[in-house]
Amino acid sequence: MEVLIVEPLEPRALDWLGKRRAIHVDPSLASDPRRFEALLANARGIVVPPTMRLDARMLLAAPALRAVCRLEGGPGNIDLLACESAGIAVVQPAGAGAVAEAEFATAAMLQLLRRVPVHEGEGVYVGRELSASTVGIVGMSPTARLLAQLAGGFGARVVGYDPALHASDSGWRQTGIRPVPLAELFESCDVVVVLLAYYSRYHGLLGERLLEACKADQVLVCLSPSSVFDEEALAAALGSGRLAAAWFDRIEPGWLDPGRALCGIDTLHVTPRLAPSTRESRARGAWALVRRLDALLGAPPADAAFTETVPSALFGPGGDPELA
Known part of the structure; x- marks a missing residue:
């Protein structure tokens, strides 16, 4: 066995990899850590779901390991520092979704x-149109460019902010998004969409100072981990009506429990990580992942036979999804 696969992948991508590498596929290993660790000892590459933890102790027991792959973006339970110290690449198709x-x-x-x-x-109470709105995007992820195009197609004005991207960076011009300071974004936008990749330094970044001063009747959509917000400040903004409504596609465990600030707020809508969960995005991610994994493991055995090519229609004019 060369590659241990615990996360189910798109069948054609899995078949392609199986023709080049010796693979072992067993999703049941996700709930059987002892068996997983026993097989991990001989694996050169692994594909694991976000629920599985990979810490320094486990990595030390896998001397042959060269690549850890996740279909879903974000560091999750992977010890990134331990991987870096051991020379193990972490592969995540960040743009697939x-x-x-x-x-x-x-x-x-x-x-x-x-x-x-x-x-x-x-x-009189009325709804509003996206065409008459100003949309603020926080975080210039691969999703931001496409979202700006869709919002712009409705006629919306689009501005953005990213703590890691200077206002003079050419990337803003390429996306068609006008960069503004974070405070101005919250003060001027009818809609705010948060797409920040999560790092510990962003914990609670969107807090009281910003939410208290947000534009009246603002609505908010967050596809980032909810911990980029200050929990109490978010509850206060929703409770006061200053923030008219918010939609989170993932939320920290316990945030909606009785006794917590957000419990019972009816203008907060939560979905269980539905945004990237489509058949097409999983297929794009699987192909990007197996191709990168194959490249990291070096030349395949001389007797490997393969004929299937990557279906380019999955990727469209933008090419491959980005890989973290």
């Missing part, structure tokens, strides 16, 4: 603007 996420965020914006009415005066 960009199309799915951009579509989901657009649908969420439309839903919130139309289904959460605002007071127009004289007792």
